[in-house]
Amino acid sequence: MGQSAAIPVPAFDVDVLLDTAVASVRDVRCRGECRHRSAEECASATHLVFPYRGVYLRHVGSAQAVADANHVLSFNAGEGYRVSHPLEGGDASLSIRLDEALLRELAPPALLRDDAPPAFRHQALRIDARAQALVALLRHALHHDRVEPLEAEGLVLTLASRSLGPRTARTPGATRARQRLVDRAKLLLASDPARRWTLAGIAAQVGGSPVYLTQAFKQVEGMPLYRYQLQLRLARALDLLESDIDLSALAQDLGFSSHSHFAAAFRQAYGRTPSGFRGVAAHR
Structure with missing residues (x-):
């Protein structure tokens, strides 16, 4: 009997924590085994991604962004990107997809392109300590079923509003x-x-x-x-x-x-x- 082919182990573990008409929330954990840039990927819908463990680099064209717990990353619908992991240990992120109309209502117009579906101009924005705390509270509550959907949706909207509001750092023309x-x-x-x-x-x-x-x-x-x-x-x-x-x-x-x-x-x-x-x- 010939040896059977090894079944490839997925690079990601994904837990769906919430899925409603308002928002979906997923906990995404990556082993980070690839040091070089990955093959190009493309999100089907615009997501806000909050890294909470580890670090990786996200590449869009010639631009790159460091994905760590001090930032929120925007994964725009239909926009190609690549990921690399310069450090060992893998990473984990809370990924949030909002209803398109709600996203447009929450995001300041200056952050969005004139696209449909909505897309962000910057692939990374810095978040403050309060947003970091909301990421942790939301993740813990959903993982352990300590929050009802109505409250979870409210926390998601608060987190998005906080992360996209005036406290968010901008890059003022850095070379x-x-x-x-x-x-x-x-x-x-x-x-x-x-x-x-x-x-x-x-x-x-x-x-x-x-x-x-x-x-x-x-x-x-x-x-x-x-x-x-x-x-x-x-x-x-x-x-x-x-x-x-x-x-x-x-x-x-x-x-x-x-x-x-x-x-x-x-x-x-x-x-x-x-x-x-x-x-x-x-x-x-």
């Missing part, structure tokens, strides 16, 4: 060279969020002087490097808080000097202590 420099810095921070980097250390790794890197990063991301790294650390905490991990151990793993330092930074960002947020996520 491609500056954008690529900043992308390298973001990938470096994502490769080891717990590391206590220095500005000179980052600049030496990505190229450019500390002064130029500081200016470029602030122009592109609207915040300094240390704040960007802090939001990555706290987003990782949001992902892990549902587990039974000890909070002091989590603080150490994320690079905080102490549990109190971690708790204070978390509360300032999300309005609750880590233990308080864990309680809300568990009982929502």
Whole structure:
């Protein structure tokens, strides 16, 4: 008897968490085994994609965007894109599709092209801490069936409105060279969020002087490097808080000097202590 052909293992695991006339929500986890650009893919409908674990690069033509927990990615209907994974460990994202009429109502006109179906001008926008918290709460609640469809739809619309509103950072005419420099810095921070980097250390790794890197990063991301790294650390905490991990151990793993330092930074960002947020996520 000849050997049977091996069955290829899918690169993605997808859980459908919500599917209504208003919105669909999917939890998409990718093993990230391909370091080079994937074959071109194309979304059938426009989606908002919120990475919450890991990092990848998304390529549309000659443009690229770093997909990490500080951003929302727009996957436009009918627009070809490729994905690459410069770091090991894979990634996970919450993917949201909204009714087209609702998307047009929520998104500021300046963000959308004059297309049908609706399509975004930018493939990535930075989100704030409140949006990160909404991603975690929505995902935890839907995974554990702790929320009814009506409430879940409301959370989805709030998350979309928050992510597309005036708090979202724009790129004010940064050159491609500056954008690529900043992308390298973001990938470096994502490769080891717990590391206590220095500005000179980052600049030496990505190229450019500390002064130029500081200016470029602030122009592109609207915040300094240390704040960007802090939001990555706290987003990782949001992902892990549902587990039974000890909070002091989590603080150490994320690079905080102490549990109190971690708790204070978390509360300032999300309005609750880590233990308080864990309680809300568990009982929502």
